[in-house]
Amino acid sequence: MDLQLTEKRREWKPKALVLLSGGLDSMLAVRLMLKQAVEAEAVHFRTPFSGQDAMFVERFCRDLGIKLHTITLEDEFLEVVVAPRHGHGSQMNPCIDCRILELKKAKELAEKIGAEFLVTGEVLGERPFSQRKDVILHIEREAGLEGKVLRPLSAKLLPETEPEKKGYINREKLMAIEGRRRTPQIALAKELGIVEYPNPAGGCLLTEPRFADRLREHLGHEEGLTAFDVELLRIGRHFRVGNAKVVVGRNEKENEKLQSIAKTNRNVSTLEVKDHMSPTTVVVGEANAETIGKAAAITVRYSDAPKDVSVALGYNGADGNRDVNAVAMSDDELRQYSI
Secondary structure, three states: HHHHHHHHHHHHHOEEEEOOOOOOOHHHHHHHHHHOEEEEEEEEHHHHHHHHOOOHHHHHHHHOOEEEEEEEOOOOOOOHHHOOOOOOOOOOOOOOHHHHHHHHHHHHHHHHOOOOOOEEOOOOOOOOOOOOHHHHHHHHHHHHOOOEOOOOHHHHHOOOOHHOOOOOOOOOHHHOOOOOHHHHHHHHHHHHOOOOOOOOOOOHHHHHHHHHHHHHHOOOHHOOOOHHHHHHHHOEEEEEOEEEEEOOOOOOHHHHHHHHHHHHOOEEEEEEOOOOOEEEEEEEOOOOOHHHHHHHHHHHHHOOOOOOOEEEEEEEEOEEEEEEEEOOOHHHHHHHHHH
16 A cells, blocks of 8 residues: 555545635634634635725634635626626625625635635525525525535535535534524634624625715716725715715815825815815815815815804815815705715
């Protein structure tokens, strides 16, 4: 007998690629795979709407000694957000189409690294739009991965997968968690020694009602959606004045961000009150005299300048730099423009 060949066979482990969002569920999925002596690598997807801490994901993988792949989804993901084949969830979240896209990308990566199957932290019934049993199975079929996606937290409630049938995974050691209560996951985290994990909120901006309202308004007035649009939608107070979007910074960090955006985009004008503490305001789109006047009045409203007298503002736009004067806009009028 070839002892060297026998030793190689003894050392072989099935390889799994785990979709790691950075939330507790996907963290548990990784740990459950490692407990079953599976060689695991992780893939973390980033989109313009991501809210998870990328540094936390990197640290988690580093502490476990597993390789992390990061895939950024931008233009093709924005197309999905605008016109998802399977519709939006409760807000502007295209969760079904998003999951199909992620699984297709993960499948390509799995083939490159030699992973036999994929793993996700999905929990049956946790998200009513995308984590119903029929939808979960439809998603993997659409991605060309029928039977090749293991969901260890709810595996006992779902059909047996290929890695279980082949003996790579012991089904008896998998879980039967379902529903939106996190008590079972928290208990499992304690059992597995996971003490640090993020709050369930803050994962994807598309599920947040306020952001979703802004996005709907944008799509109602603009053609398509770009990474630049999303960058603006994420920050500031938003107003629609004529055919232009007016965005007012809420703090120093947002002011700096808006100034940076204006420097790299000729279609963006800025306004700031002179001689008083002032937010940075950007005007995106058609900036005629009336629009600039309204934007200036909005800027004064959020500055430290007196609200009942005309004050000077500095205007910087593609048509040149100049001073403009405005009185603070009243709260009643402000509401007419607010998004």
